[in-house]
Amino acid sequence: MKIISSAQNPIIKNLLILHKKSKERKKQNLFVVEGKKEIERALLGSYFFKIILVREGSQKPFENFNKKIKDFIFVKKNLFDKVSVRSGSEKYMGIGISKKHSFKDFKPKNNEVFLVANSIEKPGNIGALLRTCSALGVSGFILSDKKADLYNPSVIRSSLGGVFNIPILISDSKKIINYLKINNIKIISGSITEKSVPLNKTYIPKPCAIIVGSESKGLDIEWTKNSNEIIQIPMKNNIDSLNVSVAAAILIHYAIGN
Incomplete structure (x- = not known):
């Protein structure tokens, strides 16, 4: 089981960059989402995730979506709480792959x-x-x-x-x-x-x-x-x-x- 304990870890450093910089989100075609409910909604909306970060001591989530998640990595509690925007109120963060939202990809639910x-x-x-x-x-x-x-x-x-x-x-x-x-x-x-x-x-x-x-x-x-x-x-x-x-x-x- 992988556990990240250092703020100098490349994954953590990139997570913070993606949080703050729109240009990097666009360049890497990635985004950050925090919270179990929000991540689950993204998975239900056919988004794929490069990584799900799990706060140490929490259960591995989203068992039904393993095909949409490339990797799960646990993060030490103090480090997870430090990088979390919600200050420890959530136990999961994900780095997801953005969609294009072009005319070609626009599929309305109905025409109303x-x-x-x-x-x-x-x-x-x-x-x-x-x-x-x-x-x-x-x-x-x-x-x-x-x-x-x-x-x-x-x-x-x-x-x-x-x-x-x-x-x-x-x-x-x-x-x-x-x-x-x-x-x-x-x-x-x-x-x-x-x-x-x-x-x-x-x-x-x-x-x-x-x-x-x-x-x-x-x-x-x-x-x-x-x-x-x-x-x-x-x-x-x-x-x-x-x-x-x-x-x-x-x-x-x-x-x-x-």
């Missing part, structure tokens, strides 16, 4: 309601959107003109592993708009403009793609120009914006319920 996140900058917001999409059962999540790394640890953590169990596409706005139009998916943009229709006074047809943008800048003009409908959520008490994941949840729930 999609969410497009346009130029979202904060990893925590992307993670929250993925968690919302996973919970509400959207057809697929589309990241347009991405500003943050999908495999950033904050995205994985705030998505509660939702990043692993939903079809994801990453591309630029022009190509995504073309894809939606070719597949007869209506573009429904959430934005406050002169042309916006209140949510409670509109019907959202399916299949559709709900488009949300950053809280500070809103949607890129390319999306509003190509929208079949621009809708806004009625708000009270002089509030004129919502957190993007909250707004997305309202719009998705309304679209699914139509």
Whole structure:
């Protein structure tokens, strides 16, 4: 049984690099995920793992997924707790192999309601959107003109592993708009403009793609120009914006319920 006891071990050093540096995650085509539940969701989502690190004294996990895991390595308790982002609350970390998320690999669960996140900058917001999409059962999540790394640890953590169990596409706005139009998916943009229709006074047809943008800048003009409908959520008490994941949840729930 392999046991790592030194912080100078190449595996531990690379783990820390992958945690911190987006360029290295992209270069190596690897990412780090912490937590038994999150790793299990990745395995169920057809991800493969190069290594699963196990805190000394814990049982070897994921017996049903041995074909998807190349190696298990135990790590001394004090060292595992030192490199763990969750400060000892978890017993497992994995180094997984990233997916491409190209048009070729995009396989929606069905053709009903999609969410497009346009130029979202904060990893925590992307993670929250993925968690919302996973919970509400959207057809697929589309990241347009991405500003943050999908495999950033904050995205994985705030998505509660939702990043692993939903079809994801990453591309630029022009190509995504073309894809939606070719597949007869209506573009429904959430934005406050002169042309916006209140949510409670509109019907959202399916299949559709709900488009949300950053809280500070809103949607890129390319999306509003190509929208079949621009809708806004009625708000009270002089509030004129919502957190993007909250707004997305309202719009998705309304679209699914139509």
